[in-house]
Amino acid sequence: IIELAGVEKIYFAGSVPVHALRHIDLEIYRGEFVAIMGASGSGKSTLMNILGCLDRPTRGSYFLEGVDVSELDKDQRASIRNGKIGFVFQGFNLLRRTSALENVELPLIYSGVPAAERARRSRIALSIVGLAHREESHPNQLSGGQQQRVAIARALVNNPSLLLADEPTGNLDTRTSLEIMGVFQALNRDAGITIILVTHEPDIADFASRVVTVRDGRIIEDRRVRRV
């Protein structure tokens, strides 16, 4: 489903270029549950942004379901992002002036889903993450972990076939983290959703069937794990 070949990403910030990704070859198959680990600054979020069609590599190619993403125009990439991909951002990226419910509805608005159906599906997503009782709240009225869970609900509401989650449990206590990972696991096992999840916590990586380790913009380890 995903094929990155020779991917590099260089940022030009100030005087010195930053080689965020140096050479990435990566194949991910439909229905896999992959954890990405690595030190702070090693390139994980940059990799996720490319996978999520939010950014383009400086060199190399990205084939998503056989389609060369670099050949697509802006609208086509937006359409893929909205239809196929759910993205939980490391910084949440919620709209500050709208409610939790409206934040979760956003992907459905882009998809043209009618208002009543939109609200119904968004409420389901919010209750899955334990926030049904806070749908009217704005992000600044929510705790850090509650904001993170709104971001998770928004990523799930469009029934994506690919879920990209960048540190989705970073602000959650252990028990809430395990609840969320249980949701992801069920989606992977029962709905066949492909999941790529960045985490720095080994207990969270344990839910994945494959662990990819990044260091200084390269993949230094790619390990399949046997699960019962």
Added chain:
Amino acid sequence: IIELAGVEKIYFAGSVPVHALRHIDLEIYRGEFVAIMGASGSGKSTLMNILGCLDRPTRGSYFLEGVDVSELDKDQRASIRNGKIGFVFQGFNLLRRTSALENVELPLIYSGVPAAERARRSRIALSIVGLAHREESHPNQLSGGQQQRVAIARALVNNPSLLLADEPTGNLDTRTSLEIMGVFQALNRDAGITIILVTHEPDIADFASRVVTVRDGRIIEDRRVRRV
């Protein structure tokens, strides 16, 4: 050094009041290293905001080094925050349009420290968190964990006697987290800095000599730990 008595915090968001803190009695002694744990939404950040003089309780009193904080005016509280307290925010709260170095310098600007001395001390703080090579970068050019480390450096630069850190390792890999906790431990042991740290990770809480657990706005456990 810190005495909270009968502290309550009620938010009025929409139709239903939110009892973020219901009844908090808490005493913290000079030089202690306290971890605060609890579920997402249980009131930890609200408690930290009151301790950091950024917010006032709805009821109850807060004595900081024997001074009744509620008796102080806005300027006096700002002066305490700048002089005595270092705060690492759960959401970092960096200024987006200025460099990492300038973000770290901010508390020193408020304290009236001259420019050369300011830059020198800020560079030391950035190198302590491993970001000396990125002082010119703006927050949007930094990874999540790098932004978190800039926030940590900023909290330390004014040599505070009280460090309040809200999930300071939430975006950091295990090794970087342990490096940061080593810095905090050294400051506590050698400089006698009082540290109150919110975390959801038991391995991080292990660095503390006391663990306070919050649930639904109340303290349900307060446990001192023997350390070698």
